[in-house]
Amino acid sequence: MTDLAAPPRPGIRGRSLTDDALARLRANRAATFSLGVLVLLTLFAIFAPLLSPWPYDQVNKSHVWVPPLTEGHLLGTDALGRDLMTRLAMGLRVSLSIGLVATLVSLVIGVAWGATAGYLGGAVDEAMMRVVDVLYALPFIFFVILLMVAFGSNILLIFVAIGAVEWLTMSRIVRGQTLSLKQKEFIEAARAAGLGRLGIVARHIIPNLLGPVAVYVTLTIPAVILAESFLSFLGLGVQPPMASLGTLISAGAQDMEMAWWLLVFPALAMAATLAAFNFIGDGLRDALDPKDR
Amino acid sequence: MLRFIGRRLLVAGPTLLVVITLAFFMMRAAPGGPFDAERRLPPAVEENLKARYGLDRPLTEQYLSYLGGVVRGDFGPSLKYPDKSVADILQQNAPVSLKLGLASILLALAVGVSLGVLAALRRNGLLDIGAMGLAVLGVCVPTFVTAPLLILLFGSTLQWLPNGGWNGGALPNMVLPVIVLALPQAAILSRLTRAGMIEALTSGHVRTARARGLPEFAVIVRHALRPALTPLVSYLGPAAAGLLTGSLVVEKIFNLPGLGKFFVISAMQRDYTVVMGMIVVYAGLVLLLNLIGDLLLAVVDPRVRLT
Numbered sequence: 001m002t003d004l005a006a007p008p009r010p011g012i013r014g015r016s017l018t019d020d021a022l023a024r025l026r027a028n029r030a031a032t033f034s035l036g037v038l039v040l041l042t043l044f045a046i047f048a049p050l051l052s053p054w055p056y057d058q059v060n061k062s063h064v065w066v067p068p069l070t071e072g073h074l075l076g077t078d079a080l081g082r083d084l085m086t087r088l089a090m091g092l093r094v095s096l097s098i099g100l101v102a103t104l105v106s107l108v109i110g111v112a113w114g115a116t117a118g119y120l121g122g123a124v125d126e127a128m129m130r131v132v133d134v135l136y137a138l139p140f141i142f143f144v145i146l147l148m149v150a151f152g153s154n155i156l157l158i159f160v161a162i163g164a165v166e167w168l169t170m171s172r173i174v175r176g177q178t179l180s181l182k183q184k185e186f187i188e189a190a191r192a193a194g195l196g197r198l199g200i201v202a203r204h205i206i207p208n209l210l211g212p213v214a215v216y217v218t219l220t221i222p223a224v225i226l227a228e229s230f231l232s233f234l235g236l237g238v239q240p241p242m243a244s245l246g247t248l249i250s251a252g253a254q255d256m257e258m259a260w261w262l263l264v265f266p267a268l269a270m271a272a273t274l275a276a277f278n279f280i281g282d283g284l285r286d287a288l289d290p291k292d293r
Numbered sequence: 294m295l296r297f298i299g300r301r302l303l304v305a306g307p308t309l310l311v312v313i314t315l316a317f318f319m320m321r322a323a324p325g326g327p328f329d330a331e332r333r334l335p336p337a338v339e340e341n342l343k344a345r346y347g348l349d350r351p352l353t354e355q356y357l358s359y360l361g362g363v364v365r366g367d368f369g370p371s372l373k374y375p376d377k378s379v380a381d382i383l384q385q386n387a388p389v390s391l392k393l394g395l396a397s398i399l400l401a402l403a404v405g406v407s408l409g410v411l412a413a414l415r416r417n418g419l420l421d422i423g424a425m426g427l428a429v430l431g432v433c434v435p436t437f438v439t440a441p442l443l444i445l446l447f448g449s450t451l452q453w454l455p456n457g458g459w460n461g462g463a464l465p466n467m468v469l470p471v472i473v474l475a476l477p478q479a480a481i482l483s484r485l486t487r488a489g490m491i492e493a494l495t496s497g498h499v500r501t502a503r504a505r506g507l508p509e510f511a512v513i514v515r516h517a518l519r520p521a522l523t524p525l526v527s528y529l530g531p532a533a534a535g536l537l538t539g540s541l542v543v544e545k546i547f548n549l550p551g552l553g554k555f556f557v558i559s560a561m562q563r564d565y566t567v568v569m570g571m572i573v574v575y576a577g578l579v580l581l582l583n584l585i586g587d588l589l590l591a592v593v594d595p596r597v598r599l600t
Contacts, residue, residue: 130304142316151322234557
């Protein structure tokens with residue numbers, strides 16, 4: 001490590017591991033470009049509906065299937081004459097927020113479950129991980145579909161359902177990391193220095209978990225967005241006139257022979273979003289764990 | 294080995310029990326029932342129907358008798374198709390899904406592994422960049438986008454292949470659905486293979502094999518590929534789950550008479566027994582594939598101990 005090779009001199013700040021990681025991330029062109037794309041998409045999702053002269057749900061029977069760049073509709077209109085650009089921005093809003101919130105749900109459950117199992121160890125660990133094993137084997141998509149069919153689809157339920165599915169892998173990662181961290185010398189040193197259990201978890205275990213967790217979070221968000229769009233495609237996700245990327249693509253696929261733009265623009269937005277998250281996730285992994293390259 | 298299989302089967306029992314219990318009570322918690330038609334049935338008729346299928350008994354009693362049935366291999370009658378049992382429906386629809394799934398996993402393996410190996414051999418070359426670009430596309434473009442686009446191109450425009458339908462599993466009808474299902478899996482498999490190959494090619498035993506003067510082909514196939522494939526084997530279980538999700542969509546788009554399409558319809562119609570039967574079969578399949586994956590892992594990688 002560079003910070004060991006160069007002893008700190010007065011006036012010169014040492015390079016921490018975080019600095020190193022950030023520098024590596026910045027050097028990764030795919031990841032920085034993706035971050036830019038993601039910022040642009042987010043800005044578009046936030047501001048386009050505010051600036052657009054058309055509300056996302058305004059039906060206009062005389063403006064059906066207007067091609068892009070005509071009559072002031074930048075991306076054209078759909079089968080009900082609704083402005084595609086506004087709807088695309090709304091769809092991005094919905095998909096991105098489902099991605100973030102559901103990932104947050106899975107993060108909270110997964111980290112709590114995994115860290116507890118890993119830190120306590122022994123029989124508790126064994127029991128908690130058997131639960132995860134059992135849940136892992138469930139065909140979850142079916143349960144999500146059952147949930148949607150049973151209780152009607154509302155956005156809150158989608159958050160909870162998808163978040164509840166995605167925490168399993170997170171808990172496994174966190175447990176594995178905690179188990180190996182527990183054995184490390186610096187934890188022993190902290191214990192020798194008289195730090196309590198809670199202090200060790202808060203000061204030494206959790207900060208060291210952040211790396212792998214951050215990587216997995218950036219890879220979970222696209223998975224969640226994809227899961228939601230599957231549900232929407234099957235007619236079980238977000239309900240009209242609200243839109244998500246999934247409902248837009250599904251509607252666009254039906255009309256694609258008449259109006260190609262209805263499929264192409266939402267599909268591009270979806271692909272760009274998923275690709276951006278995946279590249280950032282890969283970049284983060286490479287940056288945080290240089291051994292893996 | 295036998296002890297390992299035994300232990301895994303012991304875990305499989307509780308897992309299936311959890312699956313059945315969750316699905317049973319979730320299904321029953323749903324508003325509405327199997328006999329809600331457009332036109333309401335006379336109350337007396339509905340009472341009789343419910344009594345006929347035992348739906349008038351207390352829920353726990355129904356649950357226990359259902360469990361008893363499953364243990365004996367009896368999934369009961371369909372509530373929507375009075376002349377068919379759940380087993381009949383499964384027998385009719387499962388082969389379609391199985392055939393699709395098997396064909397696409399084989400295609401995904403063939404394409405994914407060869408692309409991954411070639412990309413690793415020509416690391417950072419044109420082929421590598423192309424293959425990995427394809428892999429990113431495969432992950433980022435969902436099946437319900439690729440499917441309509443391929444139908445538009447090869448079906449409606451070029452008219453080379455049918456737009457959908459099963460036609461008894463004829464080859465032209467299988468081509469597009471199988472490609473669409475295989476694409477995301479092939480993408481993930483090629484990335485796994487590439488990473489494994491790159492690691493293997495730089496490891497000591499491959500250098501030793503080269504130093505012994507083995508032909509390059511033998512070095513790659515016998516010494517590098519084998520350790521590179523271990524991550525693929527452990528991906529078998531998740532791959533099966535991914536195919537399952539994909540088949541829901543693909544069967545709908547291509548209008549194929551498989552389990553996935555039937556599942557959504559049955560859930561909407563509250564055909565309790567059919568939904569339950571499908572979930573049990575799917576869960577069993579996933580458990581089986583995970584077990585096979587673990588066993589294969591021990592075959593491919595002798596360091597793995599089955600305990």
